[in-house]
Amino acid sequence: MIKRNEDIIIQTVTRLLTPFVQLFALYVIAHGHYSPGGGFQGGCILAASFILMAVANDVAFVKRRLPERLTTALISAGVLIYAGIGLACLMLGANFLDYGILHRVLPVDAVKARALATLGVEIGVGITVMAVMVSIFLNLLSAGRHEEGAVE
Amino acid sequence: MSTVAIFLMIAGVFFFTTATIGLLRFPDCYTRMHAAGKGDTLGALLLLLGLALYNLNDGFSLAALLVSLKILSIAVFIFVANPTASHAIAKAAIDAGVRPWTRKGGKP
Numbered sequence: 001m002i003k004r005n006e007d008i009i010i011q012t013v014t015r016l017l018t019p020f021v022q023l024f025a026l027y028v029i030a031h032g033h034y035s036p037g038g039g040f041q042g043g044c045i046l047a048a049s050f051i052l053m054a055v056a057n058d059v060a061f062v063k064r065r066l067p068e069r070l071t072t073a074l075i076s077a078g079v080l081i082y083a084g085i086g087l088a089c090l091m092l093g094a095n096f097l098d099y100g101i102l103h104r105v106l107p108v109d110a111v112k113a114r115a116l117a118t119l120g121v122e123i124g125v126g127i128t129v130m131a132v133m134v135s136i137f138l139n140l141l142s143a144g145r146h147e148e149g150a151v152e
Numbered sequence: 153m154s155t156v157a158i159f160l161m162i163a164g165v166f167f168f169t170t171a172t173i174g175l176l177r178f179p180d181c182y183t184r185m186h187a188a189g190k191g192d193t194l195g196a197l198l199l200l201l202g203l204a205l206y207n208l209n210d211g212f213s214l215a216a217l218l219v220s221l222k223i224l225s226i227a228v229f230i231f232v233a234n235p236t237a238s239h240a241i242a243k244a245a246i247d248a249g250v251r252p253w254t255r256k257g258g259k260p
């Protein structure tokens with residue numbers, strides 16, 4: 001086992017930067033249909049903030065905040081949001097993910113409904129990508145055992 | 153304004169060049185980190201400051217000010233993150249047992 005290296009400089013800077021990284025990730029997700037970005041990219045940045053935490057501290061530090069049970073639930077929830085919006089369009093008589101039709105159930109006009117539903121889909125994609133990335137990283141880092149965070 | 157911006161950008165490119173020369177010519181991991189960590193940070197900082205000033209060249213509008221502010225926030229981010237990354241790499245090298253370079257016959 002590599003010994004667990006604690007370093008006050010890295011941990012402090014990580015603690016300082018993590019909120020800004022997560023805020024930028026939310027900006028990328030929410031601003032995806034005006035500028036470069038979107039659910040996948042924002043989710044990757046959000047996952048990178050958790051991976052930064054895992055690298056600066058250890059696996060247990062992230063697993064306390066984002067347990068395996070929660071990541072599994074988040075993966076499913078994101079897919080559910082995405083498919084739910086798509087199926088809602090299908091139920092209302094349009095094509096899958098044809099958001100314009102949603103103005104019948106939302107209290108806005110068709111253009112606004114399209115923008116809102118796009119945001120909803122982006123949020124679903126972002127949640128799924130974040131949870132999948134963190135889950136894959138934690139499993140790779142600890143060789144599937146979710147221990148201290150070191151490979152022998 | 154434009155003159156100051158161009159001067160800052162030339163200074164930034166100069167520091168990037170020296171950092172690259174150091175990266176290529178220095179003998180071992182630690183001295184290269186010494187060149188790259190400091191030279192790149194200052195070079196990127198000066199370049200971004202120059203860009204933020206140059207962006208305001210056409211006059212102060214709200215949109216231009218916002219873009220400059222975003223560029224400055226990138227500069228602050230680099231100013232904090234780059235030395236930390238260099239520190240992490242140097243610490244990892246120490247922990248992995250990389251010996252610092254010495255002249256022949258010198259003590260480590």
